[in-house]
Amino acid sequence: MLPVSQAEQMILDLVRPVRATESIDLTLATGRILANSIESKLDFPHWDNSAMDGYAVKFADVRSSTPKHPITLEVVEEIPAGYQPKREIQPGEAARIFTGAIVPAGADTIVMQEHTQRVQKNFVKIQITPTAKSFIRHRGTYARIGDSLLAAGTILNPPEIAILAATGYSQVEVYRRPRVAILSTGDELVTPSQTLKPGQIVDSNQYALAAFVTQAGGIPICMGIVPDDRAKLTAAMSEAIDSADLVLSTGGVSVGDYDYVEAILAELGGDIQIRSVAIKPGKPLTVAKFAREDRAIVYFGLPGNPVSALVSCWRFVKLAIAKSAGLPESSWHPNWMEVTTTQDLTADGQRETYLWGKLELIDGRSQFSLAGGTQSSANMINLAGTNALAMVPIDTTTIVAGSTVQVLGL
Ligand code: AMP
Ligand code: MG
Numbered sequence: 361m362l363p364v365s366q367a368e369q370m371i372l373d374l375v376r377p378v379r380a381t382e383s384i385d386l387t388l389a390t391g392r393i394l395a396n397s398i399e400s401k402l403d404f405p406h407w408d409n410s411a412m413d414g415y416a417v418k419f420a421d422v423r424s425s426t427p428k429h430p431i432t433l434e435v436v437e438e439i440p441a442g443y444q445p446k447r448e449i450q451p452g453e454a455a456r457i458f459t460g461a462i463v464p465a466g467a468d469t470i471v472m473q474e475h476t477q478r479v480q481k482n483f484v485k486i487q488i489t490p491t492a493k494s495f496i497r498h499r500g501t502y503a504r505i506g507d508s509l510l511a512a513g514t515i516l517n518p519p520e521i522a523i524l525a526a527t528g529y530s531q532v533e534v535y536r537r538p539r540v541a542i543l544s545t546g547d548e549l550v551t552p553s554q555t556l557k558p559g560q561i562v563d564s565n566q567y568a569l570a571a572f573v574t575q576a577g578g579i580p581i582c583m584g585i586v587p588d589d590r591a592k593l594t595a596a597m598s599e600a601i602d603s604a605d606l607v608l609s610t611g612g613v614s615v616g617d618y619d620y621v622e623a624i625l626a627e628l629g630g631d632i633q634i635r636s637v638a639i640k641p642g643k644p645l646t647v648a649k650f651a652r653e654d655r656a657i658v659y660f661g662l663p664g665n666p667v668s669a670l671v672s673c674w675r676f677v678k679l680a681i682a683k684s685a686g687l688p689e690s691s692w693h694p695n696w697m698e699v700t701t702t703q704d705l706t707a708d709g710q711r712e713t714y715l716w717g718k719l720e721l722i723d724g725r726s727q728f729s730l731a732g733g734t735q736s737s738a739n740m741i742n743l744a745g746t747n748a749l750a751m752v753p754i755d756t757t758t759i760v761a762g763s764t765v766q767v768l769g770l
Contacts, residue, residue, distance in 0.1 A: 361636050368676060397508060400505055415470070438455070439455050440461055538606055547588045608662060608673070625659060638712060639711055712753055
């Protein structure tokens with residue numbers, strides 16, 4: 361049995377990032393991964409502009425202005441946002457100006473409206489001495505033309521979308537999402553709309569894994585249920601390998617008489633790299649690589665138990681999808697956090713054990729609590745609401761309540 365960290369590294373080494381790109385509308389780009397680096401086509405701000413509603417003045421004119429002895433200036437122009445000033449400010453003059461408007465030539469300071477008093481129609485009293493050069497956002501102070509704004513591999517969240525829009529992109533080049541084929545193996549499986557006969561269960565893994573793949577940034581390709589029939593399974597696995605970047609099958613990887621996945625992977629020419637991992641739940645994990653002319657496909661034969669399948673996805677497949685999707689190396693690794701456990705966490709010490717539950721802010725600190733009910737790999741019911749897995753290392757049998765535990769944020 362491979363240690364978990366070694367399995368993680370082997371899986372990452374097998375995965376090749378998808379290099380194909382597509383151009384998509386910026387409004388649809390949230391969560392996608394930028395394929396090209398972006399340089400600024402403009403200076404930010406584009407011109408010197410006012411940070412306040414007020415008056416644009418020459419500082420030299422108002423340097424001795426006080427509430428008792430305000431200086432009066434002539435208002436020679438009004439400059440709303442979106443207009444170009446028409447004249448240069450001369451000594452003794454001011455321009456009415458609004459937030460975002462271009463600062464007129466000749467002015468070097470903005471006096472906020474609250475420190476002024478308009479008199480007659482065209483004059484303004486400046487009632488304080490402003491700070492020299494205040495409230496002007498100077499051209500190019502945030503970024504200059506040609507500056508690098510976003511690197512290839514950046515995930516597009518609201519700030520990055522704003523930057524792309526502001527620098528003139530309505531379309532953006534992103535990596536194609538990895539295609540992840542999902543198939544469920546087992547004679548006992550039926551779809552949710554079928555009525556259960558004795559011995560049958562619903563293929564919940566198909567849906568859980570499709571949801572997981574979508575969340576992780578891949579495109580799920582649901583290939584349905586395949587019975588424990590060697591010929592049918594061979595055909596389905598072969599089709600999955602041909603149509604995807606990653607394949608996830610559940611079931612059929614244990615030591616039972618109907619567990620054919622590993623044998624078929626070998627028959628199909630797969631390079632089997634992992635057969636089992638020292639993890640609980642999720643020990644019977646089979647990972648194989650298929651080399652095709654244009655790409656490398658990684659096949660994950662996951663255990664059938666619903667919790668085991670999802671834990672394997674959270675612990676291993678998530679990282680594979682992150683790398684495949686084009687995220688930078690810093691994003692491939694698990695989201696570990698050190699928090700306090702509210703309960704004793706126990707394990708057999710033989711395998712790295714993952715216990716599911718909730719990470720919550722209690723008394724201002726992140727704390728982990730186990731899901732209520734049985735921690736059984738067949739019990740998907742108490743997985744509801746799980747947002748973290750606590751990890752008990754090999755050779756540890758108890759982590760006592762109140763002490764620190766490593767948890768994997770989901
Ligand atoms: P297996 O790994 O094929 O031995 O299956 C282990 C357990 O997981 C058995 O109890 C199966 O009935 C169950 N199981 C297998 N596949 C699925 C599935 N797609 N959805 C829900 N449960 C499953
Ligand atoms: Mg089975």
